[in-house]
Amino acid sequence: MNLIQRFLIFLFGLLILVLILRCMRQSVTFTAEKFSESNEVLENPYQGYYHIIGYTLNDTDEAIASHADTYSDSLVLLEINLKNYKNTDISEHALSQLEQIFKDWSNTDTQILLRFLYDLDGIAKATEPDSLSTILTHIDQVSEIVNRYSDSVYLMQGIFIGNWGEMHGSEFMNDTSVHTLINHLNESIDSSIYLSVRTPAHWRMITNLYDVPKKFPAFQANGNLIARLGLYNDGMLGSVSDLGTYGDTKRKDATSPSYKGTREDELKFQNTLCQYVPNGGEVVSDNSYNDLPSAVESLTTMHVSYLNADYDNTVLDKWKNTTWNQNDAFYGCDGYTYIQAHLGYRYLVTKCTMKSFGFLNSQLNLSIGLQNTGFGNTLKEFHATLKFKNTETGEISSVPIDYDLRKLKSTQKKTLSVSLPRKSLKSGSYQVFLSITDAQSEKQISLANTQGIQEEGLLLGRMEY
Incomplete structure (x- = not known):
């Protein structure tokens, strides 16, 4: 190797060294x-306390005030009463009222929890249509409007029937009618909107499953009913059975998917299911199950993301007057605030x-x-x-x-x-x-x-x- 070659190799090595040193300096x-x-408390979408705003569609009023412009929370439950159309199609005038209600709410940042019903007085058998086909027609009529505003509707509660729309006290709560209604909703309502039924037993009866599938079709807005079917519980923490939401049959003794399980078993069921679908409702009746420590434990297990801010005040006031005493950022805060801050994610x-x-x-x-x-x-x-x-x-x-x-x-x-x-x-x-x-x-x-x-x-x- 001659002198020139050695010199070039030296220069090349020196250049490499300079580059390395430069990188080290940077x-x-x-x-x-x-x-x-x-x-x-964080103001985030799809979770939190909500208030109920109810409307009764009719052919008398020119329009129905939506009250959307004065509402500020991230969630609202809209209850749409169809009792005036017990045995007829919903009129075009009433449908225009419904359209305006959704249009007003779509101009806000509030996400809608939606419930259609025929009764607000606990007398559903007197106010519901005589024929299941009428309810199916009503679903067809309202779904066209709901789907136009699907970006504003987070979930739909119930299947139109029952006292207060809560799937009990109705002539149509037999298995065949329930299947017909929920399947029609699944076909008619935009797949991005979650559906919800009142109890875990209803969920199991509808899906014909004893347990939540290990391979759950999570987060698939493709019309798969299992993937979109959540729960709403308006007897939450009201008693050992959540006022009839649960029963006393142990899972190992169940002979039908529609069994009502023990509180322990049903909480385990929700702990799995409600990682994938919504769960919420309202707490009722002051008792030990809604004392703050027990309530937080159950709400965590059930993965609750929304609660009624107005009912039941005997429970809500108890939380407001109870101090959170765990060693965390919320030490010294009231229980109502603690729960509000932890609903959802x-x-x-x-x-x-x-x-x-x-x-x-x-x-x-x-x-x-x-x-x-x-x-x-x-x-x-x-x-x-x-x-x-x-x-x-x-x-x-x-x-x-x-x-x-x-x-x-x-x-x-x-x-x-x-x-x-x-x-x-x-x-x-x-x-x-x-x-x-x-x-x-x-x-x-x-x-x-x-x-x-x-x-x-x-x-x-x-x-x-």
């Missing part, structure tokens, strides 16, 4: 925020770290510890995104996080990991944010951390690059 420093949970960032890896440290990896401290989990698709904001230019680079947040169940923790090439970011100072948004509305989801949400999301830390 180190990344990341300073994470301090993460702790607040005791704030509640995301808390617990840690955030960043490291370099790969050849010449060419890759960056950011890990985020995320915990769901709520009673339930989101059943709607959310998008999680990492955002790098250049503090000098304001330019934002976004990196999607590949994780389905519907899988983060109540009380669970998950480490979200994102890797990206260092060259994808210019040298500079950055703020790093976690943004979680509702895929449907693009609404920013508030997180439970004390620092709160900014326009870009939750500030995770600052990076120098």
Whole structure:
């Protein structure tokens, strides 16, 4: 090897060394925020306390006041009374009233819990149609309007029948009629809208299943009835049986899927089912089952995401006058607030770290510890995104996080990991944010951390690059 060749090799080696040293000098420093949970109630979609607003369609009033413009909560239960059309089709005038009601609510940020019924006085047999075919026709008529506003309707409670629309006290509660009604709703109502029945026994009778399938068809808006069929319980925590919601048959002794199980067995059933479908309703009758510690335990097991804010006041007032005394962020808060803050999902960032890896440290990896401290989990698709904001230019680079947040169940923790090439970011100072948004509305989801949400999301830390 001659002198020139040796010199060229030396220069090449020197160049490589310079490049390595340069990469080493371009180190990344990341300073994470301090993460702790607040005791704030978060205004997030698809969960929370709700109020009931009722309407009776008729041919007399020119229009029906919706009251949507004065409502501010994230959920509302709309009860639509069809008693004036007991044995006739719903008139065009009444359908126009219904259309206007939905139009008004669609202009708000409130999601609708929807119940059609024929009775508000506990006398369904006197006010319901004489023929099942009339109810099926009514379903056809209203579904056209409901489906036009499907983005605003989260779920539908019941199958139109029963005292107060609660699937009891009706001539049509035989198995054949119930199957006919729920299957017609499944065919008629937009598949993105959840359906709900009153008891676990109803769910099992309809699906002909003793237990929740191990391979549950979760989050499939494709017309699969099992995938969209949840529960609503208006006797929640009212007694050992939740006022007849449960029975006394043990699972091992059941001879039909429609059995009413013991409280213990039915809570286990809901613990599995309601990871995939909604559960909510109203609490009733002051008793030991709705004392605060017992209530929180049951609401967590049932994965409850919504409750009536107005009924039963004997229970709600008891919660308001009871202090939460566990050693967490809510120590000293009243029980009503604690429960409100934990209905549905509640995301808390617990840690955030960043490291370099790969050849010449060419890759960056950011890990985020995320915990769901709520009673339930989101059943709607959310998008999680990492955002790098250049503090000098304001330019934002976004990196999607590949994780389905519907899988983060109540009380669970998950480490979200994102890797990206260092060259994808210019040298500079950055703020790093976690943004979680509702895929449907693009609404920013508030997180439970004390620092709160900014326009870009939750500030995770600052990076120098």
